[in-house]
Amino acid sequence: MIIIGIYYSHRLVLKSNESEDLEKTMNISYKTCKSILFVCGVFSAFLLSGCGATEQTTQPPIQASECRSSEDTSCENEAGPDRSYDPCRINKNLPVCKT
Amino acid sequence: MDRQEYKLQVAEVTGTWLAAITVTIGGLFGVFQYLEHEDAVRIDRTMAFVERYHSDGLLMRSRLQITNSMTANVEYINSVLTDPNIKPSDIAKKYNDRILEIISKDALDGPLEQVFTFYEQIILCRDLELCDAMVAEQFFDADALGYVRTYYPYVCSIRAKWDYPEKYERVIDFYLPKAEPMCTN
Numbered sequence: 189m190i191i192i193g194i195y196y197s198h199r200l201v202l203k204s205n206e207s208e209d210l211e212k213t214m215n216i217s218y219k220t221c222k223s224i225l226f227v228c229g230v231f232s233a234f235l236l237s238g239c240g241a242t243e244q245t246t247q248p249p250i251q252a253s254e255c256r257s258s259e260d261t262s263c264e265n266e267a268g269p270d271r272s273y274d275p276c277r278i279n280k281n282l283p284v285c286k287t
Numbered sequence: 288m289d290r291q292e293y294k295l296q297v298a299e300v301t302g303t304w305l306a307a308i309t310v311t312i313g314g315l316f317g318v319f320q321y322l323e324h325e326d327a328v329r330i331d332r333t334m335a336f337v338e339r340y341h342s343d344g345l346l347m348r349s350r351l352q353i354t355n356s357m358t359a360n361v362e363y364i365n366s367v368l369t370d371p372n373i374k375p376s377d378i379a380k381k382y383n384d385r386i387l388e389i390i391s392k393d394a395l396d397g398p399l400e401q402v403f404t405f406y407e408q409i410i411l412c413r414d415l416e417l418c419d420a421m422v423a424e425q426f427f428d429a430d431a432l433g434y435v436r437t438y439y440p441y442v443c444s445i446r447a448k449w450d451y452p453e454k455y456e457r458v459i460d461f462y463l464p465k466a467e468p469m470c471t472n
Contacts, residue, residue: 225305232312236319272433273357275382279368281375282382283467284436 329419349398356393383440443470
């Protein structure tokens with residue numbers, strides 16, 4: 189966008205040097221500036237709105253091949269918080285259960 | 288100031304503001320990009336741990352050995368925890384003895400060392416902000432809490448044998464921050 193703006197400004201300056209009709213050039217410059225400002229604003233808003241829009245998936249898909257039939261755990265429980273043995277579920281009097 | 292000069296000034300001011308806004312937005316965009324890149328690098332580091340955790344290596348074999356032992360002994364362990372004749376004040380000692388007996392019988396010292404050392408490493412990575420805490424929590428914390436609570440007698444045993452009270456302190460402090468002193472038996 190900056191390069192396009194510079195290019196058009198440069199062309200207008202050259203035009204104004206060559207042409208006698210400075211007011212016409214200024215009118216073009218004024219309109220161009222407004223247009224560029226508008227396009228820049230829209231484009232920037234579009235870019236900024238995209239920042240962080242991609243969801244960060246922290247949980248991988250569970251693959252059936254990762255299940256081992258020899259274990260007592262199942263794939264359904266593997267992604268959940270209660271997938272391993274915890275003595276505190278049986279008896280809360282252990283010292284490690286006071287959390 | 289005639290109309291022409293006024294337009295010229297407006298164009299100059301607009302151009303200046305346009306440049307300033309563009310630079311600012313460009314800078315902000317760069318900062319966002321940098322932060323996203325940092326997050327991506329942290330997630331990649333964490334996923335390297337996840338791959339190691341699930342790969343067919345020593346760690347996986349250790350976990351499998353522990354799981355098989357637990358599957359075979361779960362009723363034996365529960366019989367202590369659910370025994371109505373054992374007083375609440377004695378339960379920790381009885382549980383300690385039973386877990387150490389199983390560890391000795393199934394030769395779980397090596398596998399447990401592998402697993403606890405791995406958890407210690409991932410906690411260190413999180414503490415140093417080299418790994419993503421949320422990803423690590425999703426992949427490891429449920430498993431790790433179960434292992435730590437189940438096999439804490441192993442930690443106490445190692446601490447006593449090696450005269451090394453800080454052994455696995457990072458893991459214990461992380462997963463059991465408010466637990467009572469556990470190695471008193």
